[in-house]
Amino acid sequence: MRLDKFLKISRIIKRRSVAKEVADKGRIQINGKLAKSSSDVKVGDELKVQFGNKILAVKITELHESTKKEDAAKMYTILSEERVNSSEN
Template sequence: MRVDKYLKNSRLIKRRTMAKKACEQGRVIINEKIAKPGDEVKPGDIIEIKLGTGSTKVEVLSIKDNVAKNQSEELYKHLKGF
């Protein structure tokens, strides 16, 4: 799954356009490499997001196309952050 779509589905970022813009600005890092919006994400990847003055780091646990709001936190595990 594309990283911009994953960030939206997991609700780490509210909108896919915002996720795409964050990737284009170099604010999203996958496995210590700056991510492009179309980069693929798979279980086990570490994603770091730097927004504003804070940052968050998560591990991808699973990938799903359709996720209910109350199930979004099942897609990742927080490692550090907000």
């Protein structure tokens, strides 16, 4: 499954266009490697997503073509969530 589609269906990022933009800016890693929006993800992969001043690390546990809101959180396990100081000028 494409990375941008996974992020949208799992509701980690609400819109696929936003997921694509975040990935193309180099803010997402799959298993420690920089990822593009078209990168393939599979069960067992670990993602690191940087949102502004937060880094979310998740492990993919399930893949679905579509999900209900209640089932979206079952697609991944949160490994860590850390705040980052945004003192880059």
